[in-house]
Amino acid sequence: MRPTFVLLLIFSTLFSQTFAQTRWYVRAGASPVGADASSWATATPFLQDALDAAQFGDTVWVSQGTYKPGSGTDRYAAFVLRNGIRVFGGFAGTETQLNQRDWVAYPTVLSGNIGAPNDSTDNSYNLLYLTKTGMTTRFDGFILERANANNPDNVNVFAHERGHSGSAIYLDGQGTGNFAYLTIANCVIRNNRADHFGAVYANGRDNGKTAVRVENCRFENNSAFFKGGALVVENYALQPEAFQMENAVFSGNFGRIGGGALYVEHHQVIEIQACRFEKNSVFAGSGGAISLFGTNLSHTVRFDACTFSENFTTGNLDGGAVDYFPSNSVTGLQFFNCSFLRNSASEGGCINILNGDSYCPLRFEQCRFIQNTAGPGSVLATTLLSPLGELRFRQCLFYENSESELFLAGNSADTLLLQNSIVVKTGGNAPFFNRSQPLRIQSSLINRPDCSHFGPASICDTTAIFNGNPFFADPPNGDFHLNPCSQAINAGDNALVAGLGSDLDGQPRIRAGRVDLGPYEHDLGFVPTSIIPASCPDSPDGAVVFGGSNCAPVFIAWSMGGTFGTRTDSLVPGAYVFSFIDAAGHGAIDTVIIPSLPPLVLLPSSAAPNCVGESTGVAGVSISGGTGPVQIAWENGNSGNFLFSVPAGTYPVTVTDALGCAASALIEVPAAQEVEVYYTVTPATGPMQADGEIRIDSVLTCMGVYAWNGPAQTNLLPGNYVTTVTDPCGCFALFTAEVGFTVxxxxxxxxxxxxxxxxxxxxxxxxxxxxxxxxxxxxxxxxxxxxxxxxxxxxxxxxxxxxxxxxxxxxxxxxxxxxxxxxxxxxxxxxxx
Structure with a gap:
């Protein structure tokens, strides 16, 4: 440990034991003086120091830059990662949250180029070493490159040990009681070399325990002189952890004897999902991309949504993409939604099975096999010491593969099935299957004249299609979706697709009542691409335009309520149920709503005349909806929004928009409010006494009830008095009040x-x-x-x-x-x- 860092690390280590899940910071080029690795500002430049200080559950954040093991040219030096520590690279050096990092923009590199530049012979034997680590141990966001496990000592250092194997990452789980697990995520592992096992080696020999979990990683141009140029998992006994990979890419890797990219001998479930294997190769062995081996296996190997392209073997060996050799095992090999493109080998251009007295059913569902080559068995070759079990291809596509697609040597499978599949053979007369054992063909298509081209003893059901043309969309550019006139549409047996909810595109597996052949379900494509609203709520000028993929000509009919028709124009607004049948007999039903443009809405407004009997009222209309400009027609010929100076009454108006839609309304102009006077009369005290009174209590005017607070008419003799009251609007009222007298x-x-x-x-x-x-x-x-x-x-x-x-x-x-x-x-x- 470096003196400038030791005291601070002692304190920090004690602190982390008391408070778990400490975060440690590493920054290339940082000053070691005062570096306690507790923040970016005080980050250590030495990655191994932070790894040594970290405890179980801690995290280590490493900024962009290049980090080399050791402090000099010691080829044995490697970074050591202990149990439960999670190490993350790809930081700029300012982040406060893990999701802020960008490992592509800010690469964090572990490099084995510790010696002379451009000379790999003096590079590190191993970059990262682990032992006794669980699966929570994580290495995430790094580039590991240019390590070279080529130790010249072949006497004291065994081939599977450090120095000869695991040049990028070496997991040491060898021996009884020992274990080594690691999750590798968001990493690029490239340009590493090893004498024996490849760039990443998980060693679980001699009853040890080991596995890796790979997430979103890329392995490029790694090589091994023996097996597994990129990744090797090896153990001989039952394991507690599955071997899992997801979203990994293996490109241009080389394993001389087998498994150009991947060699696995793992006694537990193997799951490989959404991975790509491209241009990997072997020279003197099997499995251009992958070699799987094991004795006394009891678990299934499953590939899901994987692509194998242009992998190959040379030297007349087998399994251009995958080689599987189970011995004395009860296992299985399954491929779901996988594609095999232009792989090649002497036998088994895609897959080779060497069955060493094992039961190993094979299942292929919704897989594509395109232009793969081999002597025999351009798709699958097997050498069987005992019956394989069931061999089933369901909803698969075989396109222009060479020779016989299936080649079974030795014992055969118990049951061979080809279901709802498409076979397009290239030139030559080689059958699809080379054996005399029956291959049962169920609801499948072949571009050959009869069932014998599937194999000499093949059994075709009555739904098989011969001399068929699937009419693929664009095979030269890799598009094998079905064209609308394809015979493969709606030609499958629905009973054979149990458990398949979606096709290779993730769309519903059955769309038009009956399943299509091959991995893709065709969308008949009667999709409304344009809906033209009707101009008025009752106008027959709406329309719909249908697009998509269909086999012309197409018969179209519709129903709407109790009406029927075949036109897609001249439609009134409503909900139409359209039925389609194209020239290939494919049908579909869809519901389309024909709307109308926003209708005219008339909002009446009016004002009463000021006074009874006057022509000072107003009739008006406000307009919304419709298509402008609009025309307004009053009964008296006016064309504006308002009629002024009108008496109380009813005024019809009609509004017509630019499309001829019309709406009418009756505008009521109310009568004016009469002036009403409420008064109290006090009689005079005698016939000649001028002490009578007329007092106005209130007046109902144009502006509502008005409380009178003016003077009363007083000192009145008995008699009749006529009074005039005028309101604020100028309206008036006359009333006669009689003043009597009392004796x-x-x-x-x-x-x-x-x-x-x-x-x-x-x-x-x-x-x-x-x-x-x-x-x-x-x-x-x-x-x-x-x-x-x-x-x-x-x-x-x-x-x-x-x-x-x-x-x-x-x-x-x-x-x-x-x-x-x-x-x-x-x-x-x-x-x-």
Whole structure:
């Protein structure tokens, strides 16, 4: 440990033991003086120092730059990573959150080029070493390059040990009780070389435990003189952890004896998903991309959504892409949604199986085999010491592969099935399957005249299509979707696709009622590309245009409610159910809504004349919707939005838009409010006494109820008085009020009593009074509403000259009926406001 860092690391280590999950910072070129690795500002420049300080659960953040193991040219020096530590590269050196890093823009490199530049013979034997680490140990966001495990000592250093294997990463899980696991993510491992096993080697020999999990990594141009140029996982006993890879790319790797990219001997589940293997190769062995081997295996190997392209073997050996050799095992090999493109080998251009007395069913579902080459078995070759089990191809595509696609030597499979698949053979007469064992063909297509071209003992069901042309979209450019006139559309057996919910594109596996042949489901493509709304809510000028992929000519029919038709234009608005049948007999149903353009909406407006009898009213209309410009037509010929100076009444208007859509309305101009005067009369005290009074209580005007607060007309002799009241709008009212007189308690003339109400109008719920003068008091008083219903009834005390009543709670005009026995003496009006 470097002196400038030791004291700080002692303190930090003690601190991390007390408080778990410490973060350590490493920055290339940082000053070691005062560096405690607790922040970017105090980051250490020495990666190994941070790895030594970190404890289980800690993280180490490493900024961009190049880091080399050791401090000089010691080829044995390597970075050592301990259990449970997670190391992340790809930082600029300013981040505070892990998701802020960008390992592509800020590469963090572990380089083995510790000696002379451009001379690989003196480079590091190994870049990273691990032992006794669990799967939570993580190495994420690094480039590992230019290590060379070519130790010249072949006597004291075994081929599988450090110095000869695992030039980029060496996981040492060898021996009983030992283990080594690692998750490798977002890494590029390139240009590394090894004498024996490749760039990454997980060693679980001698009852050891080991596995790796690879996520989103790229392995480029790595090489091994023995096996597995890029990655090797090797163990001989049952393992607790699966070997898993996802989104990894292996390109241009080389393994001389086998497994150009990957060699796996793993006694647990193997799962490889969404990985690409391209242009990997071997020289004197099998498995141009992958070699799988094992004795006493009991688990399945599964590939899902993987692509194998242009991998190859030379030296007359087998398995251009994959070689599998299970011995004394009960296992299985499965490929789902995989593509094999232009791989080559002497036998088994894509896959070779050497079955050493094992039960190993093979399943291929929705896989593509395109232009692969081999002597026999351009897709699959097997050498079987015991029956293989079932061999099944379901929803697969075989296109222009050389010779016989399937070659089985020795014992054969128990059951051979080709289901809902497409076979397009290139020139020559080699059958699809070379053996005399029956190959059962179910609902499949071949571009050959009869069933014998599938194999000498093949059995074709009645749905097989011979001399078929699948009409692929664009084979030279790799597009093998079905054209709309393909015989493979709707030609499969739905009973054979149980468990397949989607096709190779991830779209529904069955779209038009019956499954298509091959890995892709064709979309008949009767898709509305343009919908033209109707111009008016009831206009037959809507239309729909259908596009997509279909086999012309196409018959189209529709239903909408109780109507039917075949045109796609001249449609009124509504929901149409369209049915399609193309020239190939393919059908589909779709529902299309034909809308209308926004309809015209007329919003009436009006104002009453100022005064009764005047022509000062206004009729108007506001317009929304429709297609401008619009035309407005009033009955009197006007064309504006408003009619001015009109009397109360009804005014028809019609609006027509630019498309001829029309809407009409009747605009009501209400009558003007009459001026109404409410007053109280106080009689004079005698026939010649000028002490009568007319008091105006309130006036109902154009602006509502006006509470009169002006002077009363006083000092009036008995007689009739005509009064004129003018409101704020200039409207007026004439009313005649009679001022009577009293003599003692009797009225003048025939001594009939005189009645008046006060206050009038009266506020709802408030009290008002009926007053009278005269010889006799009435017997009762009734309050009646506008519909003639009695609201209240009061008996009058004899000899009184006033009765008080509560006004109703509801505003309006009411009548007060004054009764004397069976006759009404007087009817007065009271307004409740």
């Amino acid at each position: 003692g308690t009797a009225t003048s003339g025939n001594e009939a009593p005189v009645f008046w109400l006060a206050p009038n109008p009266v506020h709802a719920g408030r009290e008002f009074s009926l007053h009278w003068v005269g010889n006799d008091a009435p017997e009762s008083v009734w309050l009646v509403d506008a519909l003639g219903r009695v609201v209240q009834r009061l008996e009058i005390v004899p000899g009184s000259h006033q009765v008080d009543m509560p006004a109703p709670l509801t505003a309006g005009t009411y009548r007060v009926l004054v009764w004397d026995g069976n006759r009404i003496l007087q009817v007065l009006r009271v307004v409740v406001v």
